[in-house]
Amino acid sequence: MILPIANILTQDDVTLMVERLGAGRFQPGATTAGWHAKLVKDNEQLRGDDPAHADLRALVEGAVRRHPVAAMATRPKAFGPILFARASGGQHYGSHVDDALMGGLRTDVSFTLFLADPASYEGGELVMETAAGDVGFKLPAGAGLFYPSTTLHRVTPVTAGQRLVAAGWIRSFVRDAAERELLFDLDTARQAIFNRDGKNTEFDLLSKCLSNLIRKWAED
Ligand SMILES: O=C(O)CCC(=O)C(=O)O
Numbered sequence: 294m295i296l297p298i299a300n301i302l303t304q305d306d307v308t309l310m311v312e313r314l315g316a317g318r319f320q321p322g323a324t325t326a327g328w329h330a331k332l333v334k335d336n337e338q339l340r341g342d343d344p345a346h347a348d349l350r351a352l353v354e355g356a357v358r359r360h361p362v363a364a365m366a367t368r369p370k371a372f373g374p375i376l377f378a379r380a381s382g383g384q385h386y387g388s389h390v391d392d393a394l395m396g397g398l399r400t401d402v403s404f405t406l407f408l409a410d411p412a413s414y415e416g417g418e419l420v421m422e423t424a425a426g427d428v429g430f431k432l433p434a435g436a437g438l439f440y441p442s443t444t445l446h447r448v449t450p451v452t453a454g455q456r457l458v459a460a461g462w463i464r465s466f467v468r469d470a471a472e473r474e475l476l477f478d479l480d481t482a483r484q485a486i487f488n489r490d491g492k493n494t495e496f497d498l499l500s501k502c503l504s505n506l507i508r509k510w511a512e513d
């Protein structure tokens with residue numbers, strides 16, 4: 294499931310992050326890419342040893358974990374690296390698939406949180422290359438795109454202004470994207486029934502199915 298979600302970050306979070314990133318020290322993005330992604334990665338990212346990095350990382354991880362829809366879609370066990378990337382002057386990131394393992398963790402879900410107002414830059418779409426064709430996303434500041442790490446994707450050249458994002462990886466309790474989607478749908482339907490009719494027999498049965506499917510599929 295490729296899922297855009299609004300307001301992962303509050304406007305205050307976005308303002309704080311943009312301010313801290315504005316004062317940060319950046320390095321060429323290719324330094325942290327895998328050997329084949331390096332060939333097509335042309336952007337800059339906040340250095341891992343920048344004093345802002347740990348605070349911003351905690352802010353992003355906390356926001357994704359707390360967001361009810363993002364948490365339900367990704368079922369995070371742990372977060373891998375979180376990169377803070379900027380691109381301007383034609384910079385782009387060509388087609389690639391993310392590494393399966395990062396920092397000793399399997400990557401199940403990739404995400405980008407958009408930090409710049411989409412009207413402030415041209416290009417810079419995050420394009421998902423699906424069997425049904427290319428689908429481009431350029432989301433409002435604070436919104437996030439969550440997608441299976443199995444997906445080929447690219448970022449189109451930024452031809453004016455500056456694109457600013459946080460990109461991260463999640464090790465999910467549920468490895469398989471189709472299983473995560475099934476749990477997401479079941480949980481969504483269960484909550485809709487609860488909101489409409491309260492805790493009735495149908496809600497209890499759906500809760501039982503959800504809980505027992507998680508027991509079947511979750512890897513700790
Ligand atoms: O900049 C983005 O939106 C995606 C970044 C990306 O694909 C990556 O760092 O692997």
Ligand SMILES: [Fe+2]
Pocket residue numbers: 389390391403446
């Ligand atoms: Fe990527």
